[in-house]
Amino acid sequence: MEFKTEKISEQIRKSISDFSPKAHVFEVGTVIALGDGIVRVSGLENAMSGELLEFETGALGMVLNLEEDNIGVVLLGHEDGIKEGGIVKLTGKMVEVPTGDALIGRVVNALGEPVDNRGPIRTNTRRPIEREASGVITRKEVSVPLQTGIKAIDSMVPIGRGQRELIIGDRQTGKTAICIDTIINQKGKDVLCVYVAIGQKASTVAHIVKTLTDFDAMKYSCVVVATASDTAPLQYMAPYSGCAIAEEWLEQGKDVLIVYDDLSKHAVAYRAMSLLLKRPPGREAYPGDVFYLHSRLLERAVRLDDAYGGGSITALPIIETQAGDISYIPTNVISITDGQIYLEAELFNSGIRPAINAGLSVSRVGGTAQNKFMKKISGPIRLELAQYRELASFAQFGSDLDKDTLDRLEQGKRITEILKQPQYKPLSAPHQGIILYAVTNKYLKDIPVDKVLQYEAQLFDFIDLEHSYILEDLRLRKELTEEIEQKLIEILKEFGKNFII
Amino acid sequence: MAETVGSVTHAKVITATIISLDKQNEIKEQLEKVLNKSVILEVLEDKSLIGGLKIIVDGLVIDKTIKNDLEELKKYLYSVEGDMNGI
Numbered sequence: 390m391e392f393k394t395e396k397i398s399e400q401i402r403k404s405i406s407d408f409s410p411k412a413h414v415f416e417v418g419t420v421i422a423l424g425d426g427i428v429r430v431s432g433l434e435n436a437m438s439g440e441l442l443e444f445e446t447g448a449l450g451m452v453l454n455l456e457e458d459n460i461g462v463v464l465l466g467h468e469d470g471i472k473e474g475g476i477v478k479l480t481g482k483m484v485e486v487p488t489g490d491a492l493i494g495r496v497v498n499a500l501g502e503p504v505d506n507r508g509p510i511r512t513n514t515r516r517p518i519e520r521e522a523s524g525v526i527t528r529k530e531v532s533v534p535l536q537t538g539i540k541a542i543d544s545m546v547p548i549g550r551g552q553r554e555l556i557i558g559d560r561q562t563g564k565t566a567i568c569i570d571t572i573i574n575q576k577g578k579d580v581l582c583v584y585v586a587i588g589q590k591a592s593t594v595a596h597i598v599k600t601l602t603d604f605d606a607m608k609y610s611c612v613v614v615a616t617a618s619d620t621a622p623l624q625y626m627a628p629y630s631g632c633a634i635a636e637e638w639l640e641q642g643k644d645v646l647i648v649y650d651d652l653s654k655h656a657v658a659y660r661a662m663s664l665l666l667k668r669p670p671g672r673e674a675y676p677g678d679v680f681y682l683h684s685r686l687l688e689r690a691v692r693l694d695d696a697y698g699g700g701s702i703t704a705l706p707i708i709e710t711q712a713g714d715i716s717y718i719p720t721n722v723i724s725i726t727d728g729q730i731y732l733e734a735e736l737f738n739s740g741i742r743p744a745i746n747a748g749l750s751v752s753r754v755g756g757t758a759q760n761k762f763m764k765k766i767s768g769p770i771r772l773e774l775a776q777y778r779e780l781a782s783f784a785q786f787g788s789d790l791d792k793d794t795l796d797r798l799e800q801g802k803r804i805t806e807i808l809k810q811p812q813y814k815p816l817s818a819p820h821q822g823i824i825l826y827a828v829t830n831k832y833l834k835d836i837p838v839d840k841v842l843q844y845e846a847q848l849f850d851f852i853d854l855e856h857s858y859i860l861e862d863l864r865l866r867k868e869l870t871e872e873i874e875q876k877l878i879e880i881l882k883e884f885g886k887n888f889i890i
Numbered sequence: 891m892a893e894t895v896g897s898v899t900h901a902k903v904i905t906a907t908i909i910s911l912d913k914q915n916e917i918k919e920q921l922e923k924v925l926n927k928s929v930i931l932e933v934l935e936d937k938s939l940i941g942g943l944k945i946i947v948d949g950l951v952i953d954k955t956i957k958n959d960l961e962e963l964k965k966y967l968y969s970v971e972g973d974m975n976g977i
Contacts, residue, residue: 401967408966413958415951432949476951 420475421459426620427665428462430477436460439519443478446470451484451622454666461666463622465500483517486630488637493581496598496612499627504614516637518629522688529694534758535646535703538574538815539567541745541808544767544825546730549758550644551692551701555722557708558732562744564707566812567730568648569597571705573604574815575646581638582610583647585631588624588654591616604813624658632689635702642698647690651707652683656718673717680721687725728752742809747774762822762869769829770804777801803833806841819863820849823877832881844888851884897927901947906939906955921947
């Protein structure tokens, strides 16, 4: 590529001549107090709530408190250089972020500025981060599945496109892992993904971005980051910015998955900001509107009617509990979402990963968002697992039990074993259907529990190599017809004969 | 703030080069006409403005300086509209 200096200077001349300076008159106020990231400004009588302001240093601030004789502004940049008596300008704009396809594959901060060193975001569309959720009439029932690729979830707590499903658990129980696996599984499924990291370590986010890149997921994802070192206002804004980015695609009729990791840190950042703004503290020192903080965010996850584009935003908020205690914020978010996936540290430590507690986890959309064959096949699983849990305490008695109880215990052990899944290995719906069919129809009855996963791996290899047509059939028909079921039984019998322990 | 007490207000006029007393009075009269108040002028010099005039009065900034125009131009060139596509 040859750079002709005349061409460049001609372009610059043209750009300059196209330019005409706009406003010369600005409304200004003066800084009267500054501290802890909050600035009190006097004047600016026309400031709007949530409006963006500019300080002399170029730093931006957001108007949050409108009081009789001053405005409470939260700083979105650094305090350095802002002086008492300094000038503050109105920008006339609400806080907005750039949106559009230019954001795919990028890592941006809560203001939409790129932080991945790959140049500016070139886009013509911008959206305010705060927006009212879609009305009742514009919505449609959730009926299309969002495949997470995780057996335990897709069978027992299925998620649909447009649903909000909470992922809740103690620290280090695999919450983020479930969301990352779900994002990885959206490859080739026409779903765009947004991952919002709130208050996390920058190293953790870097690791996640690397994982997503390695699995080619960045080709359909965008990451919004507000790390622990970013100011509380930026951490507060990040989920809303992510949602605005998702809404642009929603209105184009696309399906979007958005992960908020995690909302507990979001609530903490909001609490810090509110206390500094001298808003009265409520329960656990959270401000009175902390429910509204999350409800207005999660209500923006929606499935739109075809008349409005037919797009959807599926939200997977994450909440971290302390020692399994469901306190104020977790209770709030549970009541907002359409179900929760409850992860337990005990299950995790005993090797059951994903550590999903099937008894406490629920999806209020449930079967409506499942393929017919998954619905049929996973019907018995929940029941058999529940029975197993009830009888598990009798397992210590071993041979003193009747045959029926022993059978149930053995079946429960195998189901538990089959629901284990390694990280970064999401399974397609047909694969899941096949192995769950095998388990619920007792094809694994005589396989020792510790060889069950080996059976699964070899079964998949066998089918992928010699009978892949059945995967296509299931994928296209989405139903377990008599014909497909017959073929499947034959395959399982054939495999069973040749399976060597 | 003690800028406007009754119908008297304080205005800052900042220029790159010193302006004559005549010009200062002209500005004072214009401001008094527009604001309908009597104006106390404070004239300051700031070479970094390069040229033009900046008036700060009553919560308003009227900025017609070359420095401001250059700042706006810079923002424009960095933005999408003014960006030099293809280079």
